[in-house]
Amino acid sequence: MSALPKIGIVGTGRMGANIARRLKDVGYTIAALYDVNRSSCEETARDTGGEITDSLPRVTELSDVIITVVSDDAAMYQIFSGAGALLDGAKGRIFVNCATVTPSVHVDIERVAEAAGAQSLEACMASSIPQARNGTLYLMVGGKREAFERVRPMLEKMSASLKYIGEAGRAAQVKALVNMVMNINTAGLAEGLGLGNALGLDLDMLREVFSQTGANSRVLETDGLDMQNRDHDCYFSAEHAAKDSGIALSLAEDEDLRLPLAQATFEQFELMKRLGLGGLDKSGVSELTFPNRHAQHLTART
Amino acid sequence: MSALPKIGIVGTGRMGANIARRLKDVGYTIAALYDVNRSSCEETARDTGGEITDSLPRVTELSDVIITVVSDDAAMYQIFSGAGALLDGAKGRIFVNCATVTPSVHVDIERVAEAAGAQSLEACMASSIPQARNGTLYLMVGGKREAFERVRPMLEKMSASLKYIGEAGRAAQVKALVNMVMNINTAGLAEGLGLGNALGLDLDMLREVFSQTGANSRVLETDGLDMQNRDHDCYFSAEHAAKDSGIALSLAEDEDLRLPLAQATFEQFELMKRLGLGGLDKSGVSELTFPNRHAQHLTART
Secondary structure (H helix, E strand, C coil), rough: CCCCEEEEEEEECCCHHHHHHHHCCCCCEEEEEEEEHHHHHHHHHHHCCCEEEEHHHHHHHHHCCCEECCCCCHHHHHHHCCCCCCCCCCCCCEEEEEECCCCHHHHHHHHHHHHCEEEEEEEEEEECHHHHHHCEEEEEEEECHHHHHHHHHHHHHHEEEEEECCCCCCCHHHHHHHHHHHHHHHHHHHHHHHHHHHHCCCCHHHHHHHHHHCCCEEEHHHHHHHHHHHCCCCCCCHHHHHHHHHHHHHHHHHCCCCCHHHHHHHHHHHHCCCCCCCCCCCCHHHHHCCCCCHHHHHHCCC | CCCCCCEEEECCCCHHHHHHHHHHHHHHHCCEECCCCCHHHHHHHHHHHHHHECCHHHHHHHCEEEEEEECCHHHHHHCCCCCCHHHHHHHCCCCECCCCCCHHHHHHHHHHHHCCEEEEEEEECCCCCHHHHHHEEEEEEEEEEEHHHHHHHHHHHEEEEEEEEEECCCHHHHHHHHHHHHHHHHHHHHHHHHHHHCCCCCCHHHHHHHCCCCCCCHHHHHHHHHHHHHHHHHEEEEEHHHHHHHHHCCCCHHHHCCCCHHHHHHHHHHHHHCCCCCCCCCHHHHCCCCCCHHHHHHHCCC
């Protein structure tokens, strides 16, 4: 019998599926797969094995560790609430929740998980699909330290950098701040390149100058050329960017802080959603700031 | 007789004075110094020599190359306009204009300089005081290429990176974009750290996480710790940040582009000016976004 815990995956979207593939590669048994979109389960199962089920308690029954990667706060509450959900028969299990949700959700989930004799952690990912696949995620963990130590060997296989941040909700706060700042820098970069384009500047030159000056940023490296080339294949969608900036803004509201840049950024990604561009990568915010692109989308909608 | 041209400096503020010191160090003769603030001329002259004068034509008379580093568009027009200004007796001289001003100003200055039998260039600096002192500026040049080649040896002594961008106004456009994006990233970082502080997160940890994720930026390196420590000794003032973001916004308006992040950033730096914080370094924008700092300034003003 293997010493490694059996893994269940709830949410086999791009991130969840690639985490499953990675864990399979390094020797873990993927015991169960669950997603409202059954075809994504089937696709994942071809690579990882594991029982495809539409019963959450069945995932819990088959698994020692359940990794959840769902879309939002509501989905988190749903999978953990009441009969027929993950906490049915969950005694001794540990839940590792990877979705970016409102930090207080993790506090609530920890409470109900512990009431059911289980444990829970948040494992917030500040990286994207290739890193999930290769086990090189940047992982920030919140929850009880003892729970963290219990799944640490697995988390180490998923990550290049693993950081225990603090009690439940703390890692999610940091994650929200990372994405808030990243989204601001992205929307700001799109404005710089968009105006440069309007002025007829050579954008290769402009990106090079940005990279060597105070305008440099990680998103310049990851998104600059994509903005120029309108290559918005999705790694991190505009919809997700809107959600994450929204989470940060609600934290700010609770603290009575006014954050005008975060607000303006949120509104840009919300505008993308209204224009039907929410499925583009976040780099697609340049569609709003380059001279002729915006008009195209507005025209297309009216 | 030295083969090196004699240098006049108009504007002996921190940048102008340190450019003068650098050029003196590498063998140039500083022939003339002019500033409306005579004491800054005297301080510079102690290190560089050169005649202190309150006559602009006297600067032109004494110098082969006149470097101007003045505060804004109005000051640029003033020093180049009419009798008693720099173009009196300017035949054969070359003007190297280092201030960050509206790009079209450089086009106007080139025209009047050429009409006076002189040449002009813009040499836009994307770096700060230590780089001016050490001759390691990041310099972007706009104007006629022939004029650029004429002063290239001097510009090379001033810079670690020297880039010819294009015709008059082009370098200033790029500079405006650099500062617009830098200012956005700065104001955005201040929001991230301010909210982190409000949430009680360890800001050393938070900056480290930012540096390793999509939130990373040059301004995180240059301004992050200063924001945390309220160390706002001025390298690049909030006032200048407001001016430069304003230049970029006026370019955007001419192009009929809407840039909400640049606008929100401009408004933050304008708010600093209204609160009497315009003389702080741009990092001081964190005074607006950390939980208890903002209230202090508002209280102090009301």
